Amino acid sequence: MDKAVILAGGMGTRMRKQDQAADLTEDQTAVASTGVKAMIPIDRPFLDYVLTVLADAGYKQVCLVIGPDHDHVRDYYNNQAPANRISIKYAVQAKPLGTANAVAAAESFAADDHFLMLNSDNHYPLDAVHALRQIDGPGLAGFERRALIEKSNIPADRVLKFAAAEINSTGHLHRVIEKPTEQQIAALGNDVYLSMNCWRFTPNIFQACRQIAPSTRDEYEVTDAAQYCIDHLGEQFRVIKSDSPVLDLSSRQDVAPVTKLLAGTEVSF
Secondary structure (H helix, E strand, C coil), X not given: CCEEEEECCCCCHHHHCCCCCCCCCHHHHHHHCCCCHHHCEECEEHHHHHHHHHHHCCCCEEEEEECCCCHHHHHHHHCCCCCXXXXXXXXXXXXXXXXHHHHHCCHXXXXXXXXXEEECCEECCHHHHHHHHHCCCXXXXXXXXXXXXXXXXXXXXXXXXXXXXXXXXXXXXXEEECCCCXXXXXXXXXXXXXXXXXXXXXXXXXXXXXXXXXXXCCCXXXXXXXXXXXXXXXXXXXXXXXXXXXXECCCHHHHHHHHHHHCCCCCCC
């Protein structure tokens, strides 16, 4: 399994929001105003670091799902020197109708193969994306809650709102709990694992994306599609547990700490 689909077509509403307290360079401010978080320059575009981790983990084929007005993303990678370790293709999400709709745009790229799906505004640890390559079926990377608070750039109050994975006795996903309550978190036990939208999918996910209804946000959610695979297609998502940090580039306040944490990181894909 060497394919990865990166969702890079979001509107970036939080990133576009002005924030006088955020410590951004002039170039970072210019890109932040477009909302394309993946292209925030940290010496190199943030997405270059994401691609480097994928290449280190053995992925060789990447599809960037972009919006119809994101030609600058395509232009940047087409104008770079040819990648040594991965090939980059593109799929266009015609309208911002949610993460499941974005995944559906990559169906021709994935074809009959399993693939990794991840966000373009998160820098995932090598151990998690590599482990998802090694399993036989679908899976979800689960990130230990306390480790995210202690090791990542993400403020604790934001981490506490992240979706939690309810894991059954065999180590497989029962469901993802969006915006869990304190009671739901307590019921999960001492070790709580969160979903940061890093999945291994089979081609069944495309059938699921076509079957689900819009969420209360009027979007087609990839978590609903994964749940459809569990409930109706008999799939079992193995949860890959990780206590490594995930870097999150959601708002302008995140840029400075992510820049510091990535300082000195070599880019090679």
